[in-house]
Amino acid sequence: MGTLQGKTVLITSGGTLEKWDHVRGHTNLSRGTMGCYLAEAALAAGARVLYMHGYFAQLPANKDKMRTIRFEGIEDLGEKIRHAVQEEQIDIVIMAAAGSDWVIDKVYDQSGNLMKEAGKMPSDEPPIIHFKKAPKILGQIKGWQPNVTLVGFKLEATDDKEFLVSRARLRMQTANAQFMVANSSQSLYGGQEPHWIVPAEGQPIKMIGKAEAAKALMECLQQD
Numbered sequence: 001m002g003t004l005q006g007k008t009v010l011i012t013s014g015g016t017l018e019k020w021d022h023v024r025g026h027t028n029l030s031r032g033t034m035g036c037y038l039a040e041a042a043l044a045a046g047a048r049v050l051y052m053h054g055y056f057a058q059l060p061a062n063k064d065k066m067r068t069i070r071f072e073g074i075e076d077l078g079e080k081i082r083h084a085v086q087e088e089q090i091d092i093v094i095m096a097a098a099g100s101d102w103v104i105d106k107v108y109d110q111s112g113n114l115m116k117e118a119g120k121m122p123s124d125e126p127p128i129i130h131f132k133k134a135p136k137i138l139g140q141i142k143g144w145q146p147n148v149t150l151v152g153f154k155l156e157a158t159d160d161k162e163f164l165v166s167r168a169r170l171r172m173q174t175a176n177a178q179f180m181v182a183n184s185s186q187s188l189y190g191g192q193e194p195h196w197i198v199p200a201e202g203q204p205i206k207m208i209g210k211a212e213a214a215k216a217l218m219e220c221l222q223q224d
Helices: 033-044 074-087 138-144 161-175 210-223
Strands: 008-013 048-053 067-070 092-095 102-108 128-133 149-156 179-184 194-199 205-208
Touching: 008 033, 008 074, 033 048, 033 210, 048 074, 074 138, 092 138, 138 149, 138 161, 149 161, 149 210, 161 179, 161 194, 179 210, 194 210, 205 210
Parallel strands: 008 048, 008 092, 048 067, 092 149, 149 179
Antiparallel strands: 102 128, 179 194, 194 205
16 A cells, blocks of 8 residues: 555646647647656555546556546646645646746738637648747645645756756745756757756755656655
8 A cells, every 4th residue: 555545646648738729739748748757656655646638648557547638728627626626625736747938819811810719720821820828837736725735847948967966956935836847948859858856945856757767756746
């Protein structure tokens, strides 16, 4: 019996899909691999798992033993997290999903005319798309439910440990999180990159690979 027995862990996984119209949109390279490892590790520790996954994300091997909810864009993800932590007993939230930094604001045709929502943009000429900054969901979660244990992820385009850890600590402070996992963008292309588990108190823990990082994080949460 795992020491997370009786706990409910909400894990977000994969990339967000920001739709331009009903058939097009932008996303990122996150495939949900880390989310799957986290979900399996939480399940093995005895937790109930609520797995929120992006449109193109992988599903855990033991998905039938979990509750799964699919999200699309970053705003949809935020609303589903808010509803879950306010309406259910969620003990731990692990934000492993890779949220978009930009969402669609307005779309114009080549003559500068505003294009209203339609089923499919015309394909004879490229649209002019104006973006706006996406909301930062991690920083809102403790406002929705102060009692959850919160874990975030910070990805940067570097393998410099000191920079990764400092950025993770900054994000941890602004989100009031208990843990952050820092990793390089190279982890999008392989499974054996270093991951740094950064606690609110204490020294960072270095783990190699997503599977080992997921197990180590779950051990940290069992002791928290």
